[in-house]
Amino acid sequence: MRCYAFSKIISLDDLVLTERPDPVPGPRDILLRMRAAALNFRDLAIVRGHYHVDVSPPLVPVSDGAGEVIQIGSEVTRFRIGDLVCPTYLPEWIDGPIRPWNVRRRLGGPSDGVLSELMCLHEDEAVRAPRHLDAAEAAQLPVAAATAWHSLFQLGSVRPGETVLIQGSGGISTIALQLAHAAGARTIMVTRNDRHTDALRALGADDVLSNGAAENWPHDLLNLTGQRGAEISVNVAGGSTLTRSIAATRMGGLVHLVGYAAGTIADLDIFTAIRHATTIHVATAGNRENLEDLVRAAERHKIRPVIANLFRLKQIRDAFAFLAKGGHLGKVGLILDF
């Protein structure tokens, strides 16, 4: 089988088409023909050599994908041939709280990822894709959507009528918006320009603040919420933006610190945090159960992940450059046309 792999160093210059032996499924394994993939910010962080987990070559990159089951072992019960499934990003985290032993393996680094013609997985390490989605859409879900789900519905619990403030318009932000909207929340987006305002409204945003680069946007949020603030905020950028998310969250509210798009060191004004008595939750992706719950919710509410751009495999470097440039709405997809 063919796959893309970093052979000697972790660099896009060393991402080469490689031949490996076809995997042979054991009794509880499924063999997938991979159809599509999605890039995440972590894939970019890994090639930039700036990720919080050590990864080393040889490595098949990219965490998110979807593939068709083409062979099953004799004891497999969860899947049938022909099913469209998504490998789980953290294969050993099935349910319950996160523990050191269930995050040892991570697809796309340090473990091999999805840029492969074939993938052989234990049947416990995959989730059936939503029936209304094609492979390119399903491939967007495992990291971003499961992280959003884990934050909004496991670490926290969004209730109908609550205000959820979501920063950004990228992969995590758009699916968090769709999920919070489906849960009956009032959703307010804060972005750094007005390019995607109409699209965010079409996805369910009740209000969009497009002055997210300005210092004082929390005042506008407070004005929109009768000076109360959001019950729940999702912060995807970290850096200097965390304190502003806290300032825009009501007293006793919850901030989900999910990402570091603006920097891995966050400025935290402790007086603001104390004044707001804020709880800050930090998520590491989600577990299989989160992804399964999400699949049911996506089917029920006909949620389709937003794909900003879909690249062919031979355009893989363009896809990384597109993600790095930023300013996109939703996620960056790849068709695995080996």
Ligand SMILES: NC(=O)c1ccc[n+]([C@@H]2O[C@H](COP(=O)([O-])OP(=O)(O)OC[C@H]3O[C@@H](n4cnc5c(N)ncnc54)[C@H](OP(=O)(O)O)[C@@H]3O)[C@@H](O)[C@H]2O)c1
């Ligand atoms: N904790 C986890 O397990 C987990 C899982 C998935 C992702 N993440 C992290 O979450 C972050 C977002 O991921 P993603 O997939 O949504 O990435 P993405 O699609 O590239 O989107 C990046 C987002 O960050 C915002 N942004 C970038 N720089 C900013 C700044 N200086 N100030 C304010 N906003 C800024 C952008 O907002 P605009 O719309 O304003 O441009 C955009 O929405 C990344 O850091 C990623 O590593 C963490």
